[in-house]
Amino acid sequence: MVNIGDVARAAGVARSTASYALSGKRSVSDEVRDRVRRVAAELGYTPNAGARALATSQSKVIGLLAQFLPDEFAPAMLQYIQGVANTARDAGYDILLASDPDGPGALKRITDSRMVDGVVLLNVAENDDRLPILRAAPQPGALVGLPADCTGVDVFDLDFEEAGRAMVEHLDRLGHRELILVSQPEHVIERGGAYVWRLQNAALETARNRGITLHAVHGSSAQPEIGRELHALLDSRPGATGLLLNNEAAAAALPTVLHERRLSAPGDLSVLGRYSDEFARTFSLPFSSIESAPDRLGRMAVRQLVRRIEHQAPEGEPYVVRFVSPELVDRGSTAPPPNRH
Amino acid sequence: MVNIGDVARAAGVARSTASYALSGKRSVSDEVRDRVRRVAAELGYTPNAGARALATSQSKVIGLLAQFLPDEFAPAMLQYIQGVANTARDAGYDILLASDPDGPGALKRITDSRMVDGVVLLNVAENDDRLPILRAAPQPGALVGLPADCTGVDVFDLDFEEAGRAMVEHLDRLGHRELILVSQPEHVIERGGAYVWRLQNAALETARNRGITLHAVHGSSAQPEIGRELHALLDSRPGATGLLLNNEAAAAALPTVLHERRLSAPGDLSVLGRYSDEFARTFSLPFSSIESAPDRLGRMAVRQLVRRIEHQAPEGEPYVVRFVSPELVDRGSTAPPPNRH
DNA sequence: CTGAAAGCGCTTACAG
DNA sequence: CTGAAAGCGCTTACAG
Numbered sequence: 056m057v058n059i060g061d062v063a064r065a066a067g068v069a070r071s072t073a074s075y076a077l078s079g080k081r082s083v084s085d086e087v088r089d090r091v092r093r094v095a096a097e098l099g100y101t102p103n104a105g106a107r108a109l110a111t112s113q114s115k116v117i118g119l120l121a122q123f124l125p126d127e128f129a130p131a132m133l134q135y136i137q138g139v140a141n142t143a144r145d146a147g148y149d150i151l152l153a154s155d156p157d158g159p160g161a162l163k164r165i166t167d168s169r170m171v172d173g174v175v176l177l178n179v180a181e182n183d184d185r186l187p188i189l190r191a192a193p194q195p196g197a198l199v200g201l202p203a204d205c206t207g208v209d210v211f212d213l214d215f216e217e218a219g220r221a222m223v224e225h226l227d228r229l230g231h232r233e234l235i236l237v238s239q240p241e242h243v244i245e246r247g248g249a250y251v252w253r254l255q256n257a258a259l260e261t262a263r264n265r266g267i268t269l270h271a272v273h274g275s276s277a278q279p280e281i282g283r284e285l286h287a288l289l290d291s292r293p294g295a296t297g298l299l300l301n302n303e304a305a306a307a308a309l310p311t312v313l314h315e316r317r318l319s320a321p322g323d324l325s326v327l328g329r330y331s332d333e334f335a336r337t338f339s340l341p342f343s344s345i346e347s348a349p350d351r352l353g354r355m356a357v358r359q360l361v362r363r364i365e366h367q368a369p370e371g372e373p374y375v376v377r378f379v380s381p382e383l384v385d386r387g388s389t390a391p392p393p394n395r396h
Numbered sequence: 397m398v399n400i401g402d403v404a405r406a407a408g409v410a411r412s413t414a415s416y417a418l419s420g421k422r423s424v425s426d427e428v429r430d431r432v433r434r435v436a437a438e439l440g441y442t443p444n445a446g447a448r449a450l451a452t453s454q455s456k457v458i459g460l461l462a463q464f465l466p467d468e469f470a471p472a473m474l475q476y477i478q479g480v481a482n483t484a485r486d487a488g489y490d491i492l493l494a495s496d497p498d499g500p501g502a503l504k505r506i507t508d509s510r511m512v513d514g515v516v517l518l519n520v521a522e523n524d525d526r527l528p529i530l531r532a533a534p535q536p537g538a539l540v541g542l543p544a545d546c547t548g549v550d551v552f553d554l555d556f557e558e559a560g561r562a563m564v565e566h567l568d569r570l571g572h573r574e575l576i577l578v579s580q581p582e583h584v585i586e587r588g589g590a591y592v593w594r595l596q597n598a599a600l601e602t603a604r605n606r607g608i609t610l611h612a613v614h615g616s617s618a619q620p621e622i623g624r625e626l627h628a629l630l631d632s633r634p635g636a637t638g639l640l641l642n643n644e645a646a647a648a649a650l651p652t653v654l655h656e657r658r659l660s661a662p663g664d665l666s667v668l669g670r671y672s673d674e675f676a677r678t679f680s681l682p683f684s685s686i687e688s689a690p691d692r693l694g695r696m697a698v699r700q701l702v703r704r705i706e707h708q709a710p711e712g713e714p715y716v717v718r719f720v721s722p723e724l725v726d727r728g729s730t731a732p733p734p735n736r737h
Numbered sequence: 738c739t740g741a742a743a744g745c746g747c748t749t750a751c752a753g
Numbered sequence: 754c755t756g757a758a759a760g761c762g763c764t765t766a767c768a769g
Contacts, residue, residue, distance in 0.1 A: 068755075070757095103746050105448075149492055169446060278680035336618065424739085451765080
C-alpha cells in the first residue's frame with residue numbers, strides 16, 4: 056500500500072511537509088499543499104490507522120459494550136446500538152463492538168490495548184462489574200443505565216421513577232382504581248437491573264398516595280411463557296381496569312392475548328407501556344407508551360464521551376448524571392374504566 | 397501505561413526476550429519465561445494494539461458492514477450481527493461495526509487504513525457497489541448474500557431457489573391448488589435484493605409445473621401498511637388456501653390480521669414463512685417456516701474469512717459459493733385445505 | 738538460549 | 754515556509 060513516504064516523494068517534499076499539508080496542522084504554501092493533496096488523492100493514500108494511533112495516542116474508535124442477555128429483549132437493545140453507531144460516525148469515530156459475555160474482560164482488553172479512545176457501556180447494572188475496570192482505565196466512559204455508584208463516569212438514563220409516577224397518575228386521572236404492573240423478570244433485578252424497581256417502587260408509592268390498588272408482578276422475557284402469564288394474570292385480577300407494562304416481551308405478546316380473550320383496549324382495558332416509538336412500530340403495538348428514547352440516550356452518551364475524549368470538556372468538569380424525562384406517546388389505548396355492575 | 401520495555405526491565409531481560417517469552421514464538425528458558433510472564437501479569441501489561449498492528453500488519457479485527465435500511469426489518473438483521481460477532485470473538489477477533497449508509501466509503505476507509513484484517517458484508521445486493529472496493533482491497537472478504545459476480549470473495553447464502561420450491565411443494569403435497577406468496581417490497585428488488593426474486597421465480601416455476609395457481613405479490617416492510625395489505629389480499633383472493641411469506645414484517649403482522657378476520661391456521665388457511673427460529677420466538681409466530689439460519693450463515697462467513705486471513709486456506713484455494721439448504725420447521729400451521737362448497 | 742538493532746508508518750517538536 | 758530526526762511500542766530477522 057502507498058504510504059506517506061510515497062506521497063512525499065511523488066510531490067517532491069519531505070514526509071513531514073506532506074503530513075502537515077494533509078492535516079493542516081501547520082501552514083504550508085498553497086502550491087505545496089495543493090500538490091501534496093492532489094498526489095495523495097491520485098495515489099489513493101489513506102493513513103495507516105495503527106501507525107497514526109501509535110504516534111498520536113488516538114485511535115478514533117469508540118468501544119461499545121453491549122450484551123445480548125437471554126432475559127433482555129434483543130430488538131430493544133438494537134436501537135441503542137444504532138443510536139450510538141450513528142452519532143459516533145457523525146463525530147468521526149468508528150465503533151468497536153464488544154458483545155462479549157465476559158464484559159469486564161472485553162472492556163479491559165480494549166482499553167488496556169488502546170484500541171479505543173473511550174467507551175460506551177450499555178445495559179448498565181446496579182453494581183456493574185465493568186465499572187471498576189472502566190474507572191481504572193485511562194479512557195473516559197459514558198453509561199446508558201444508572202449504577203449505584205456514578206463516580207468517574209457520565210451517566211444517561213430514562214427517568215424511570217418519573218415514568219412510574221406518570222403511568223399511575225395518567226390512569227388515576229382517568230378514574231382507574233385497580234391496576235396491574237408487569238415488570239421484567241425477577242432475575243433482571245437480581246442481576247442488577249435497577250430500572251425495574253425504580254419504576255415499580257415509584258409506581259407503588261404513587262398508587263398508595265392516591266388510594267389506588269396496584270398489583271406489581273414480574274413477567275417472563277420470552278414467548279410463550281409471557282403470554283401464558285398474562286392470561287393467568289388477567290384471570291386472577293378481574294377487577295383491574297388498567298395494565299402497565301415495563302416489559303417489552305409482555306408488550307409484544309399482549310395484542311395476541313387480548314385477541315384471544317376477546318378484549319380490546321381501551322374499551323375493556325386501558326393499556327400503557329414503556330418502550331420506544333420505533334419498537335411500537337416494529338411490533339405494531341397499538342398501546343400508548345412512555346417513550347424510552349434509546350436513540351436519544353445513545354446519542355447523548357456519545358456526544359458527552361466525545362467531548363471528554365477531545366478535551367472539549369474543561370479539565371475537571373464534573374461528571375454528569377442526566378435523566379431523560381419520560382414522554383407519553385398517546386396511541387389511544389387508555390380511557391376511563393368501563394362501567395361494571 | 398506499562399509497555400514491554402517496563403516488563404523487560406522488571407524481569408531483567410531484553411525487550412526481544414520479553415516479547416518472545418510472552419508470544420512463545422521462540423523457545424525461552426523455562427525460568428525466564430515464567431519470570432517474564434509473572435512480571436507482565438503483576439504490572440498488568442497488555443500489548444498496545446496499534447504498535448502490534450504496525451509491526452505485524454495484523455489488527456486482529458474484522459470489519460462488519462451492516463446497513464440498517466428502512467425497507468429491511470431491523471430485528472432480522474440483528475441476528476446476523478450476533479452470529480458474526482460471536483464467531484469472531486471465539487476466533488480471537490474483535491468486530492469493527494460499520495453501519496454507515498455510505499457502504500463503499502466506509503469499506504474503503506477501514507480497509508485502506510488497515511484497521512481490519514478482513515471484512516464481512518451483510519445484506520449483499522445483486523450488483524453491490526461495495527464489491528469493487530472489496531476486490532481492490534488487500535484484505536479478504538466474505539459475503540452473506542449472493543451477488544451477480546462472486547469473483548474474489550467467499551459467498552454464503554440461504555438457497556432461496558430451493559426454499560421457493562420447497563414451500564410450494566410442501567403445500568402441493570397437502571393438496572392446495574391456489575396459493576399466495578407475499579415477498580418483500582418491490583424496491584428491495586430494485587436495490588438489488590436478489591433473494592426476493594430467486595425465491596419467487598422458483599416458487600412460480602414449481603407452481604406452474606404442478607398446475608398450482610400462485611399469486612405473487614410484494615408487501616410493505618412496515619406496519620401498519622403491511623397489515624392493511626394482507627387484509628386486502630385475503631379479500632381479493634378468497635380461493636387461496638395457502639399463504640407463503642418471504643417478508644418478515646408480513647409474518648410479524650399476520651397473527652393480528654388473522655385474529656381480526658377470525659381465521660386460524662391451519663384450519664382456515666395454511667401458512668408457511670421464511671424466517672429464523674429465533675425470529676419466530678421473538679415475535680411469537682405460530683407459523684411453520686423455512687429456517688433462514690442467520691446465525692449459521694454469520695458463523696460460516698467468519699470461519700472462512702479467518703481461514704483466509706490466517707492463510708490456513710492454501711494460497712490460491714478457489715473461492716466458495718456455499719448455499720445453506722432450507723429446512724422446514726414445522727409449527728403446525730399447514731394442513732390440507734378446508735373443504736368448501 | 739539471549740541481546741542489540743532495525744523497521745513498521747505515522748506525527749511533531751526542533752532547527753533553520 | 755520547509756526539512757531532518759526522534760519517537761510512539763511493538764515484532765523479528767540478525768548475531769553471538
